[in-house]
Amino acid sequence: MSRPAPPRPKADRPAEPGSARRNPATPTFDDVVEVTATDGLPLNLVHPRREQPPTRGPVVLVHGAGVRGNVFRAPVRRTLVDVLLDAGHDVWLANWRASIDLPATDWTLDQAAVHDHPALVKAVLERTGRDSCQAVVHCQGSTSFMMSAAAGLLPEVETVVANAVALHPIVPRWSRFKISRLAPLVARVFDGIDPRWGDDAPGPFEAALVGVVKAFHHECNNAVCRMVSFTYGTGFPALWRHENLNTGTHAWVRTEFGRVPMTFFAQMARCVAAGRLVSVDGFAELPAVFGVEPPTTSAKFVFLRGERNQCFLPESMRRTYSYFQEHQPGRHRQYSFRDYGHLDVFMGRRSATDIFPIIARELESA
Ligand SMILES: [Zn+2]
Structure with a gap:
């Protein structure tokens, strides 16, 4: 499917297939895989790879609203992508319909949960020949991915590391x-x-x-x-x-x-008022509200929260952890980072020492 990319400055373009990135000691090459959502929208996966093939299974990184997969690659000395590649993971950056690399749409979390995340995960599994994967998800990539997982639409995902907010959006x-x-x-x-x-x-x-x-x-x-x-x-x-x-x-x-x-803001307003995610599009695949009935997923969830998050308060993640802990006690994990806010968890100058080792350890212990 053709995908008319909006004109962007050169430094702002998505990675071209086969393009090399920084750090000549361990050069990384990006491939871009086009994916079609189940309602026909164009999506893509950016696949950073090294010359040495991965020794571990695939990990899908899911960005938040109004950014793109590249948000996990801030100009810091070591990104989460670097850390995961160094550990042998097969890393896939998912550009779902909220990505600024895709044509603009008036999206909802429901659409992403039903049409995007299952299609992206399926494409990763087809490409890798694996029957399961893991995911690191942030903000609205997390809420929509959690909706999909909690509704049983992502049975192949074994571990989900979620940052900032999941099923319970609590804001200042x-x-x-x-x-x-x-x-x-x-x-x-x-x-x-x-x-x-x-x-x-x-x-x-x-x-x-x-x-x-x-x-x-x-x-x-x-x-x-x-x-x-x-x-x-x-x-x-x-x-x-x-x-x-x-x-x-x-x-x-x-x-x-x-x-x-x-x-998106209209849906989030309803979610914030309810204290939990609510569906707005009436898809049969999704419950009307989330965090009430027991989750229909066997995945392990790892909840990360910055205690100085001014976008979604830390209580957001505490509530979702409590919900999963109530239904599946002892299975899930939570981590709190005292000096971090919302997105600096992934692009902070010290994230490579404060946070990424925890993510890598949780993915490796699955
Ligand atoms: Zn500033």
Whole structure:
């Protein structure tokens, strides 16, 4: 299927097949595998590989809303991808319908849970000849993947390492106000929000919104960083602690965020009000609400949370862990990181020593 990619700056393009990445000591080559969602939407998998074949099974990395698989490859000395490849894992970066590398759609978590994640996992298994895999999932990649897993749509996934939020989205009070009261007003003007407007507003309404954000957010000079904080949470900044990012990563976020549709915010508003994920599209494959009936999955779940998360409060993950602990006691794990927020768990300057070894250990002990 042809996939018209939106024009992007050169440094912002998805990996080309066979292109080599940094670190000449252990060169990594990226292949891109096109995948079709079960409703026909184009998706893809970026497959970083080394000359030496993997010695372990596949691990699928699932990004959050309005970013892309590349979000796991911040310009830090060692990324999660590096750590997993070094340990012999077969790493696959899944670009699901929320990816900024794909044509923009007005997506919901339901659509991703039913149409994207099962198709992406199936494609990985077909390519690798394996009958099972593991996953590392973040934010809305986590919520949608957890919906799919909890509904029994991902029986091949044996281990899920989930960060920030899973079945129970709990947000700060200001975020509750924004998503319940401000988002519906914004939706009258825009069909989505794009943090890149901070650098390049396409019209007067977008420029006006950026002006309002800049009036309240003075935490740094990166207009995209400030727009990300407005879009996704409460805090200055909201998705990371500035002190956890190196200079290059703080600049790099300018090219790693893009449009998020208001359809997502409308669903999340209902989820936040309910204190748990709720379905909105009426798919027969999904329950109406999550975290009530026992989960129909035998996967092991590992829940990560930054205690300074200003997007989804740490209580979000505590609740989901408690839910799984209640139904499958002793099977699942949770980890708390005192000095981390939301996305700096994956792109922090010290994540390679504070966090990635824990993820690798949990994947290897499965
Ligand atoms: Zn900033």
